[in-house]
Amino acid sequence: MYTHYTTRQLVLPMDIEILIPDHHLCRIVDATVEKIDPRLFIPLHPGGGRPPYPPKMMLKMILYAYTNRIYSSRQIAKQLGENIYFMWLSENQKPDFRTINRFRSERMKDVIYETFFSLVDLLRQEGLVKLEDYFLDGTKIEANANKYTFVWRKSTEKYDQKLDEKFQQIVTSIEEVTREDEQAEKETDFQGKWEETPITSEKIEETIKKVEKRLEQHPKNRTLKKAKRQLEKDLLPRKQKYEEQKATFGERNSFSKTDPDATFMRMKDDPMKNGQLKPGYNVQMGTEGQFITGFSLHQRAGDPGCLIPHFEVLEQYNRPKPKALIGDSGYGSEENYVYCEKKEIEAYVKYSTFDKEQTKTWKNQVGRLENMTYDEEQDEWMCANNKRLTFRYEKKQKSDNGYESIKRVYLCADCHGCPFQASCAKGKETKRITVSMENQKQRKDVRERLATEEGERKYSQRKIDVEPVFGQIKHNRQFHRFSLRGLSKNTVEWGLICAAHNLIKWTLKLNQRSKEPQIRG
Incomplete structure:
Protein backbone atom coordinates (compact mmCIF):
# COMPACT_ATOMS: atom_id res chain seq x y z
CA MET A 1 0.00 0.00 0.00
CA TYR A 2 1.09 3.56 -0.74
CA THR A 3 0.36 6.80 1.09
CA HIS A 4 -2.57 8.81 -0.20
CA TYR A 5 -1.66 10.91 -3.24
CA THR A 6 -3.77 13.07 -5.54
CA THR A 7 -3.14 16.34 -7.36
CA ARG A 8 -6.82 17.32 -7.53
CA GLN A 9 -7.74 17.55 -3.88
CA LEU A 10 -7.82 20.82 -1.95
CA VAL A 11 -5.06 20.85 0.68
CA LEU A 12 -4.70 23.18 3.65
CA PRO A 13 -3.13 25.55 4.49
CA MET A 14 -4.15 27.98 1.74
CA ASP A 15 -1.81 30.72 3.07
CA ILE A 16 1.68 29.94 1.73
CA GLU A 17 3.28 32.12 4.41
CA ILE A 18 2.80 29.25 6.85
CA LEU A 19 5.20 27.19 4.75
CA ILE A 20 8.03 29.75 5.04
CA PRO A 21 10.43 29.30 8.02
CA ASP A 22 10.77 32.15 10.51
CA HIS A 23 14.36 33.04 9.66
CA HIS A 24 14.19 32.34 5.94
CA LEU A 25 16.07 34.69 3.65
CA CYS A 26 12.91 35.92 1.92
CA ARG A 27 11.55 37.12 5.29
CA ILE A 28 14.74 39.13 5.86
CA VAL A 29 14.38 40.66 2.39
CA ASP A 30 10.74 41.51 3.09
CA ALA A 31 11.42 43.06 6.51
CA THR A 32 14.43 45.02 5.27
CA VAL A 33 12.69 46.61 2.28
CA GLU A 34 9.68 47.48 4.45
CA LYS A 35 11.96 49.53 6.72
CA ILE A 36 13.22 51.67 3.82
CA ASP A 37 11.66 55.14 3.70
CA PRO A 38 8.75 54.89 1.19
CA ARG A 39 9.37 58.49 0.07
CA LEU A 40 12.51 57.21 -1.63
CA PHE A 41 10.42 55.45 -4.28
CA ILE A 42 7.99 58.28 -5.06
CA PRO A 43 10.06 59.73 -7.97
CA LEU A 44 10.25 56.31 -9.64
CA HIS A 45 6.84 56.66 -11.27
CA PRO A 46 5.85 60.08 -12.62
CA GLY A 47 2.18 59.08 -12.94
CA GLY A 48 -0.21 58.56 -15.82
CA GLY A 49 -1.37 55.35 -17.44
CA ARG A 50 -2.36 52.23 -15.56
CA PRO A 51 -1.34 51.92 -11.88
CA PRO A 52 2.25 50.57 -11.64
CA TYR A 53 3.36 47.64 -9.55
CA PRO A 54 4.40 48.68 -6.01
CA PRO A 55 8.11 49.62 -6.03
CA LYS A 56 8.75 47.80 -2.76
CA MET A 57 7.29 44.60 -4.17
CA MET A 58 9.46 44.88 -7.29
CA LEU A 59 12.57 45.58 -5.21
CA LYS A 60 11.91 42.63 -2.86
CA MET A 61 11.46 40.31 -5.80
CA ILE A 62 14.65 41.42 -7.58
CA LEU A 63 16.77 41.38 -4.40
CA TYR A 64 15.61 37.90 -3.52
CA ALA A 65 16.38 36.75 -7.06
CA TYR A 66 19.93 38.10 -6.80
CA THR A 67 20.44 36.28 -3.50
CA ASN A 68 19.59 33.07 -5.38
CA ARG A 69 21.97 33.72 -8.31
CA ILE A 70 19.08 34.59 -10.64
CA TYR A 71 20.11 37.63 -12.69
CA SER A 72 17.93 37.24 -15.80
CA SER A 73 14.63 39.13 -15.88
CA ARG A 74 13.06 36.23 -17.79
CA GLN A 75 14.10 33.77 -15.08
CA ILE A 76 12.77 36.09 -12.38
CA ALA A 77 9.41 36.27 -14.17
CA LYS A 78 9.40 32.49 -14.42
CA GLN A 79 9.96 32.09 -10.66
CA LEU A 80 6.86 34.19 -9.94
CA GLY A 81 4.69 31.31 -11.13
CA GLU A 82 6.73 28.41 -9.72
CA ASN A 83 8.48 29.40 -6.48
CA ILE A 84 6.43 29.91 -3.32
CA TYR A 85 8.99 32.37 -1.90
CA PHE A 86 8.66 34.59 -4.95
CA MET A 87 4.87 34.18 -4.86
CA TRP A 88 4.76 35.30 -1.23
CA LEU A 89 7.00 38.32 -1.79
CA SER A 90 4.96 39.42 -4.84
CA GLU A 91 1.55 38.50 -3.33
CA ASN A 92 0.94 36.42 -6.45
CA GLN A 93 1.37 39.40 -8.76
CA LYS A 94 3.14 38.48 -11.98
CA PRO A 95 4.87 41.34 -13.81
CA ASP A 96 6.42 40.21 -17.10
CA PHE A 97 10.15 40.21 -17.81
CA ARG A 98 9.99 43.56 -19.64
CA THR A 99 8.46 45.25 -16.60
CA ILE A 100 11.06 43.69 -14.32
CA ASN A 101 13.93 44.73 -16.56
CA ARG A 102 12.56 48.26 -17.00
CA PHE A 103 12.24 48.72 -13.22
CA ARG A 104 15.75 47.40 -12.61
CA SER A 105 17.62 49.21 -15.39
CA GLU A 106 15.67 52.48 -15.66
CA ARG A 107 13.72 53.16 -12.48
CA MET A 108 16.34 52.07 -9.97
CA LYS A 109 19.30 53.96 -11.45
CA ASP A 110 18.36 57.17 -9.63
CA VAL A 111 17.89 55.57 -6.20
CA ILE A 112 20.27 52.60 -6.11
CA TYR A 113 22.76 54.29 -3.80
CA GLU A 114 20.04 55.55 -1.44
CA THR A 115 18.54 52.06 -1.34
CA PHE A 116 21.87 50.38 -0.66
CA PHE A 117 22.94 52.87 2.02
CA SER A 118 19.54 52.52 3.71
CA LEU A 119 20.33 48.82 4.10
CA VAL A 120 23.79 49.67 5.48
CA ASP A 121 22.19 52.00 8.05
CA LEU A 122 19.93 49.13 9.16
CA LEU A 123 23.01 46.95 9.62
CA ARG A 124 24.52 49.69 11.74
CA GLN A 125 21.40 49.88 13.89
CA GLU A 126 21.61 46.12 14.44
CA GLY A 127 25.23 46.50 15.59
CA LEU A 128 26.63 44.46 12.71
CA VAL A 129 28.84 47.31 11.42
CA LYS A 130 30.29 50.41 13.08
CA LEU A 131 31.43 52.24 9.91
CA GLU A 132 34.78 53.08 11.50
CA ASP A 133 37.22 50.87 9.58
CA TYR A 134 36.97 50.89 5.78
CA PHE A 135 38.62 47.96 3.98
CA LEU A 136 38.94 49.00 0.34
CA ASP A 137 39.74 46.83 -2.66
CA GLY A 138 38.90 46.62 -6.35
CA THR A 139 38.25 44.02 -9.00
CA LYS A 140 37.37 43.98 -12.68
CA ILE A 141 34.04 42.64 -13.93
CA GLU A 142 33.57 41.85 -17.61
CA ALA A 143 31.03 43.97 -19.47
CA ASN A 144 28.12 42.59 -21.46
CA ALA A 145 29.83 43.48 -24.72
CA ASN A 146 31.47 41.91 -27.74
CA LYS A 147 35.12 41.11 -27.02
CA TYR A 148 36.28 41.99 -30.53
CA THR A 149 34.40 45.20 -31.41
CA PHE A 150 36.92 47.61 -29.88
CA VAL A 151 38.02 51.15 -30.71
CA TRP A 152 41.51 52.38 -29.76
CA ARG A 153 42.43 56.02 -29.27
CA LYS A 154 45.77 55.72 -31.09
CA SER A 155 44.11 54.25 -34.18
CA THR A 156 41.45 56.95 -34.23
CA GLU A 157 44.05 59.70 -33.92
CA LYS A 158 46.18 58.14 -36.67
CA TYR A 159 43.29 57.83 -39.13
CA ASP A 160 42.05 61.31 -38.23
CA GLN A 161 45.47 62.77 -39.00
CA LYS A 162 45.52 61.03 -42.39
CA LEU A 163 42.06 62.42 -43.10
CA ASP A 164 43.29 65.96 -42.34
CA GLU A 165 46.19 65.49 -44.76
CA LYS A 166 43.81 64.30 -47.46
CA PHE A 167 41.57 67.31 -46.80
CA GLN A 168 44.55 69.63 -47.28
CA GLN A 169 45.31 67.95 -50.61
CA ILE A 170 41.75 68.42 -51.80
CA VAL A 171 41.74 72.08 -50.76
CA THR A 172 45.04 72.58 -52.62
CA SER A 173 43.60 71.04 -55.78
CA ILE A 174 40.54 73.30 -55.52
CA GLU A 175 42.77 76.34 -55.14
CA GLU A 176 44.82 75.41 -58.19
CA VAL A 177 41.86 75.01 -60.56
CA THR A 178 40.22 78.23 -59.37
CA ARG A 179 43.35 80.39 -59.28
CA GLU A 180 42.54 81.86 -62.67
CA ASP A 181 39.35 83.32 -61.26
CA GLU A 182 40.66 86.42 -59.46
CA GLN A 183 37.34 87.13 -57.77
CA ALA A 184 37.13 83.63 -56.29
CA GLU A 185 40.69 83.90 -55.06
CA LYS A 186 39.86 87.10 -53.20
CA GLU A 187 36.83 85.56 -51.56
CA THR A 188 38.63 82.59 -49.98
CA ASP A 189 42.23 81.62 -49.50
CA PHE A 190 41.67 77.93 -48.75
CA GLN A 191 45.27 76.94 -48.12
CA GLY A 192 46.11 79.75 -45.72
CA LYS A 193 42.88 79.49 -43.73
CA TRP A 194 42.89 75.73 -43.05
CA GLU A 195 46.53 75.64 -41.94
CA GLU A 196 45.82 78.07 -39.12
CA THR A 197 43.00 76.25 -37.33
CA PRO A 198 42.17 72.57 -36.64
CA ILE A 199 40.04 70.79 -39.21
CA THR A 200 36.55 69.88 -37.96
CA SER A 201 33.38 68.52 -39.53
CA GLU A 202 31.95 72.06 -39.51
CA LYS A 203 34.89 73.31 -41.56
CA ILE A 204 34.44 70.49 -44.05
CA GLU A 205 30.75 71.35 -44.39
CA GLU A 206 31.68 74.99 -44.94
CA THR A 207 34.15 73.94 -47.63
CA ILE A 208 31.46 71.87 -49.39
CA LYS A 209 29.16 74.91 -49.54
CA LYS A 210 31.91 77.04 -51.08
CA VAL A 211 32.69 74.33 -53.63
CA GLU A 212 28.99 74.23 -54.54
CA LYS A 213 29.03 77.99 -55.18
CA ARG A 214 32.02 77.62 -57.48
CA LEU A 215 30.32 74.78 -59.31
CA GLU A 216 27.47 77.13 -60.11
CA GLN A 217 30.02 79.25 -62.02
CA HIS A 218 31.92 76.24 -63.45
CA PRO A 219 29.36 73.39 -63.67
CA LYS A 220 31.54 71.24 -65.92
CA ASN A 221 34.71 71.39 -63.86
CA ARG A 222 35.59 67.77 -63.11
CA THR A 223 38.08 68.57 -60.36
CA LEU A 224 35.45 70.50 -58.39
CA LYS A 225 32.89 67.73 -58.87
CA LYS A 226 35.35 65.08 -57.68
CA ALA A 227 36.36 67.22 -54.68
CA LYS A 228 32.72 67.76 -53.69
CA ARG A 229 32.00 64.03 -53.99
CA GLN A 230 35.03 63.12 -51.85
CA LEU A 231 34.17 65.68 -49.20
CA GLU A 232 30.50 64.64 -48.97
CA LYS A 233 30.77 60.88 -49.27
CA ASP A 234 34.09 60.14 -47.62
CA LEU A 235 35.75 62.86 -45.54
CA LEU A 236 32.72 64.37 -43.81
CA PRO A 237 31.20 61.07 -42.55
CA ARG A 238 34.57 59.84 -41.34
CA LYS A 239 35.43 63.12 -39.63
CA GLN A 240 32.07 63.03 -37.80
CA LYS A 241 32.73 59.43 -36.77
CA TYR A 242 36.19 60.28 -35.41
CA GLU A 243 34.81 63.27 -33.49
CA GLU A 244 32.16 61.06 -31.89
CA GLN A 245 34.79 58.48 -30.97
CA LYS A 246 37.05 61.11 -29.39
CA ALA A 247 34.11 62.41 -27.35
CA THR A 248 33.36 58.85 -26.21
CA PHE A 249 36.97 58.19 -25.19
CA GLY A 250 37.10 61.01 -22.63
CA GLU A 251 40.25 60.19 -20.67
CA ARG A 252 40.27 56.56 -21.76
CA ASN A 253 42.36 54.83 -24.41
CA SER A 254 39.68 52.40 -25.62
CA PHE A 255 35.99 51.57 -25.58
CA SER A 256 33.67 48.86 -26.86
CA LYS A 257 31.31 49.46 -29.78
CA THR A 258 28.56 47.39 -28.19
CA ASP A 259 28.94 49.05 -24.77
CA PRO A 260 30.70 52.42 -25.24
CA ASP A 261 30.98 52.93 -21.47
CA ALA A 262 33.13 49.80 -21.11
CA THR A 263 36.93 50.03 -21.27
CA PHE A 264 39.24 47.24 -22.38
CA MET A 265 41.16 45.92 -19.37
CA ARG A 266 43.24 42.94 -18.37
CA MET A 267 41.17 40.45 -16.39
CA LYS A 268 42.39 37.95 -13.82
CA ASP A 269 40.19 35.34 -15.47
CA ASP A 270 42.27 34.56 -18.56
CA PRO A 271 41.49 31.03 -19.82
CA MET A 272 43.73 31.43 -22.89
CA LYS A 273 46.59 32.78 -20.74
CA ASN A 274 47.56 35.28 -23.42
CA GLY A 275 46.84 38.53 -21.57
CA GLN A 276 43.84 39.28 -23.74
CA LEU A 277 42.11 42.58 -23.04
CA LYS A 278 38.36 42.42 -22.43
CA PRO A 279 35.72 45.14 -22.09
CA GLY A 280 34.89 45.67 -18.45
CA TYR A 281 34.52 47.96 -15.45
CA ASN A 282 36.71 48.50 -12.41
CA VAL A 283 34.58 47.86 -9.33
CA GLN A 284 35.69 49.50 -6.07
CA MET A 285 34.20 48.21 -2.84
CA GLY A 286 34.58 48.90 0.88
CA THR A 287 33.74 46.37 3.57
CA GLU A 288 33.60 45.92 7.33
CA GLY A 289 33.19 42.51 8.93
CA GLN A 290 32.64 41.15 5.39
CA PHE A 291 29.57 43.39 5.03
CA ILE A 292 29.76 45.74 2.03
CA THR A 293 29.52 49.35 3.20
CA GLY A 294 30.28 51.20 -0.04
CA PHE A 295 30.77 50.64 -3.77
CA SER A 296 31.41 52.46 -7.04
CA LEU A 297 32.07 51.63 -10.70
CA HIS A 298 34.89 53.17 -12.74
CA GLN A 299 36.00 53.17 -16.37
CA ARG A 300 39.73 53.36 -15.63
CA ALA A 301 41.71 50.17 -15.21
CA GLY A 302 44.13 51.25 -12.46
CA ASP A 303 43.16 51.33 -8.79
CA PRO A 304 45.24 54.38 -7.69
CA GLY A 305 43.06 56.89 -9.53
CA CYS A 306 39.81 55.31 -8.29
CA LEU A 307 40.23 55.97 -4.56
CA ILE A 308 39.29 59.67 -4.56
CA PRO A 309 36.30 59.30 -6.94
CA HIS A 310 35.11 56.40 -4.77
CA PHE A 311 35.13 58.50 -1.61
CA GLU A 312 33.51 61.37 -3.48
CA VAL A 313 30.54 59.06 -4.09
CA LEU A 314 30.32 58.39 -0.36
CA GLU A 315 30.46 62.13 0.36
CA GLN A 316 27.78 62.79 -2.23
CA TYR A 317 25.36 60.63 -0.24
CA ASN A 318 26.44 62.03 3.14
CA ARG A 319 27.98 58.82 4.40
CA PRO A 320 29.85 58.89 7.73
CA LYS A 321 33.57 59.35 7.26
CA PRO A 322 35.59 56.28 8.34
CA LYS A 323 38.31 56.68 10.93
CA ALA A 324 40.73 54.33 9.17
CA LEU A 325 41.27 53.28 5.57
CA ILE A 326 42.92 49.92 4.96
CA GLY A 327 44.00 49.10 1.41
CA ASP A 328 46.70 47.29 -0.52
CA SER A 329 49.68 48.85 -2.25
CA GLY A 330 47.62 49.60 -5.36
CA TYR A 331 46.32 52.72 -3.59
CA GLY A 332 49.69 53.86 -2.21
CA SER A 333 50.16 57.05 -4.22
CA GLU A 334 51.14 60.54 -3.09
CA GLU A 335 47.78 61.89 -4.23
CA ASN A 336 45.83 59.37 -2.15
CA TYR A 337 47.96 59.93 0.95
CA VAL A 338 47.39 63.69 0.68
CA TYR A 339 43.65 63.14 0.29
CA CYS A 340 43.43 60.94 3.40
CA GLU A 341 45.44 63.45 5.42
CA LYS A 342 43.17 66.27 4.26
CA LYS A 343 40.04 64.30 5.18
CA GLU A 344 41.58 63.24 8.53
CA ILE A 345 41.40 59.54 7.64
CA GLU A 346 44.19 57.38 9.02
CA ALA A 347 45.61 55.50 6.04
CA TYR A 348 46.90 51.96 6.58
CA VAL A 349 47.89 51.68 2.93
CA LYS A 350 51.21 50.26 1.74
CA TYR A 351 53.07 51.89 -1.12
CA SER A 352 54.25 49.92 -4.14
CA THR A 353 57.75 49.00 -2.91
CA PHE A 354 56.91 48.49 0.78
CA ASP A 355 57.34 44.70 0.84
CA LYS A 356 60.34 44.70 -1.52
CA GLU A 357 62.25 47.06 0.77
CA MET A 437 59.96 65.02 -1.07
CA GLU A 438 56.32 64.99 -0.03
CA ASN A 439 56.02 61.32 -0.93
CA GLN A 440 59.22 60.48 0.96
CA LYS A 441 57.70 61.97 4.09
CA GLN A 442 54.47 60.04 3.49
CA ARG A 443 56.32 56.76 3.11
CA LYS A 444 58.12 57.33 6.38
CA ASP A 445 54.80 57.91 8.14
CA VAL A 446 53.30 54.78 6.54
CA ARG A 447 56.21 52.62 7.66
CA GLU A 448 55.86 53.85 11.23
CA ARG A 449 52.07 53.44 11.23
CA LEU A 450 52.13 49.89 9.85
CA ALA A 451 54.91 48.89 12.28
CA THR A 452 52.64 49.49 15.29
CA GLU A 453 50.58 46.68 16.82
CA GLU A 454 47.37 48.39 15.70
CA GLY A 455 48.70 48.78 12.16
CA GLU A 456 49.73 45.14 11.89
CA ARG A 457 46.34 44.00 13.21
CA LYS A 458 44.32 46.17 10.85
CA TYR A 459 46.34 45.36 7.75
CA SER A 460 46.27 41.61 8.42
CA GLN A 461 42.49 41.91 8.85
CA ARG A 462 42.22 43.20 5.28
CA LYS A 463 43.02 39.79 3.82
CA ILE A 464 40.08 38.17 5.63
CA ASP A 465 37.65 41.05 5.28
CA VAL A 466 37.39 42.48 1.78
CA GLU A 467 39.07 39.84 -0.38
CA PRO A 468 36.73 36.96 0.63
CA VAL A 469 33.75 39.14 -0.33
CA PHE A 470 34.94 39.30 -3.93
CA GLY A 471 35.48 35.55 -3.84
CA GLN A 472 31.97 35.03 -2.51
CA ILE A 473 30.43 37.15 -5.27
CA LYS A 474 32.52 35.97 -8.21
CA HIS A 475 32.94 32.29 -7.31
CA ASN A 476 30.07 31.27 -5.04
CA ARG A 477 27.48 33.63 -6.56
CA GLN A 478 28.88 33.01 -10.06
CA PHE A 479 28.75 36.69 -10.99
CA HIS A 480 31.55 37.16 -13.53
CA ARG A 481 29.85 39.31 -16.15
CA PHE A 482 27.31 42.11 -16.13
CA SER A 483 23.96 41.37 -17.76
CA LEU A 484 23.18 45.04 -18.57
CA ARG A 485 24.98 47.63 -20.69
CA GLY A 486 26.09 51.13 -19.77
CA LEU A 487 27.74 52.60 -16.69
CA SER A 488 24.53 53.70 -14.97
CA LYS A 489 22.72 50.38 -15.52
CA ASN A 490 25.69 48.33 -14.37
CA THR A 491 25.97 50.53 -11.28
CA VAL A 492 22.41 49.47 -10.47
CA GLU A 493 23.22 45.82 -11.02
CA TRP A 494 26.33 45.93 -8.83
CA GLY A 495 24.36 47.77 -6.15
CA LEU A 496 21.82 44.93 -6.18
CA ILE A 497 24.64 42.39 -5.95
CA CYS A 498 26.08 44.21 -2.91
CA ALA A 499 22.67 44.50 -1.23
CA ALA A 500 22.00 40.80 -1.87
CA HIS A 501 25.36 39.88 -0.35
CA ASN A 502 24.58 41.88 2.80
CA LEU A 503 21.14 40.27 3.11
CA ILE A 504 22.63 36.77 2.85
CA LYS A 505 25.25 37.64 5.45
CA TRP A 506 22.59 39.15 7.73
CA THR A 507 20.45 36.01 7.47
CA LEU A 508 23.41 33.82 8.42
CA LYS A 509 24.05 36.00 11.48
CA LEU A 510 20.41 35.72 12.57
CA ASN A 511 20.42 31.95 12.12
CA GLN A 512 23.62 31.69 14.19
CA ARG A 513 22.04 33.72 16.98
CA SER A 514 18.89 31.56 16.96
CA LYS A 515 21.00 28.42 17.41
CA GLU A 516 22.97 29.80 20.33
CA PRO A 517 21.93 28.30 23.70
CA GLN A 518 19.76 30.64 25.76
CA ILE A 519 20.95 31.41 29.30
CA ARG A 520 18.07 31.16 31.74
CA GLY A 521 17.97 33.26 34.87
Missing part, protein backbone atom coordinates in the same frame (compact mmCIF):
# COMPACT_ATOMS: atom_id res chain seq x y z
CA GLN A 358 62.31 44.38 3.44
CA THR A 359 64.19 41.90 1.24
CA LYS A 360 67.96 41.42 1.20
CA THR A 361 68.07 41.74 -2.61
CA TRP A 362 66.54 45.22 -2.44
CA LYS A 363 68.93 46.38 0.27
CA ASN A 364 71.91 45.29 -1.83
CA GLN A 365 70.85 47.45 -4.79
CA VAL A 366 72.98 50.55 -4.21
CA GLY A 367 71.23 52.54 -6.93
CA ARG A 368 67.93 52.56 -5.06
CA LEU A 369 66.86 55.85 -3.54
CA GLU A 370 65.86 54.09 -0.32
CA ASN A 371 69.48 52.94 0.12
CA MET A 372 70.85 56.47 -0.08
CA THR A 373 71.23 59.06 2.68
CA TYR A 374 69.66 62.51 2.46
CA ASP A 375 71.47 65.60 3.79
CA GLU A 376 68.67 68.01 4.60
CA GLU A 377 70.95 71.00 5.26
CA GLN A 378 72.80 70.70 1.95
CA ASP A 379 69.76 69.34 0.07
CA GLU A 380 71.88 66.53 -1.31
CA TRP A 381 71.71 62.75 -1.52
CA MET A 382 74.72 60.57 -0.72
CA CYS A 383 75.17 57.24 -2.50
CA ALA A 384 76.87 54.04 -1.28
CA ASN A 385 80.26 55.30 -2.52
CA ASN A 386 79.87 58.59 -0.59
CA LYS A 387 79.29 60.50 -3.82
CA ARG A 388 76.88 63.43 -3.57
CA LEU A 389 73.90 64.00 -5.85
CA THR A 390 73.08 67.71 -6.04
CA PHE A 391 69.77 69.36 -6.89
CA ARG A 392 69.38 70.57 -10.49
CA TYR A 393 65.75 71.44 -11.21
CA GLU A 394 62.08 70.79 -10.40
CA LYS A 395 59.28 69.52 -12.62
CA LYS A 396 55.54 69.20 -12.09
CA GLN A 397 53.42 66.17 -12.83
CA LYS A 398 49.61 66.14 -12.95
CA SER A 399 47.46 63.06 -12.33
CA ASP A 400 44.17 62.12 -14.03
CA ASN A 401 42.29 63.58 -11.07
CA GLY A 402 44.11 66.91 -11.41
CA TYR A 403 46.55 66.50 -8.50
CA GLU A 404 49.88 68.22 -9.15
CA SER A 405 53.00 66.73 -7.59
CA ILE A 406 56.45 68.34 -7.54
CA LYS A 407 59.43 66.19 -8.54
CA ARG A 408 62.99 67.23 -7.72
CA VAL A 409 65.82 66.01 -9.96
CA TYR A 410 69.31 65.34 -8.53
CA LEU A 411 72.48 64.54 -10.47
CA CYS A 412 75.83 63.12 -9.42
CA ALA A 413 78.74 65.13 -10.79
CA ASP A 414 81.44 62.56 -9.99
CA CYS A 415 80.38 59.12 -11.24
CA HIS A 416 83.56 58.55 -13.27
CA GLY A 417 85.58 55.64 -11.90
CA CYS A 418 82.90 54.62 -9.39
CA PRO A 419 82.86 50.80 -8.91
CA PHE A 420 79.03 50.91 -8.68
CA GLN A 421 78.48 52.89 -11.87
CA ALA A 422 77.32 49.93 -13.97
CA SER A 423 74.67 48.84 -11.45
CA CYS A 424 73.86 52.26 -9.98
CA ALA A 425 73.78 54.51 -13.07
CA LYS A 426 72.72 51.60 -15.30
CA GLY A 427 75.38 52.29 -17.92
CA LYS A 428 74.86 56.05 -18.07
CA GLU A 429 77.63 58.56 -17.42
CA THR A 430 75.94 60.14 -14.39
CA LYS A 431 73.44 58.92 -11.83
CA ARG A 432 70.09 60.73 -11.92
CA ILE A 433 67.26 60.41 -9.39
CA THR A 434 63.80 61.99 -9.39
CA VAL A 435 62.31 62.49 -5.93
CA SER A 436 59.02 63.75 -4.52
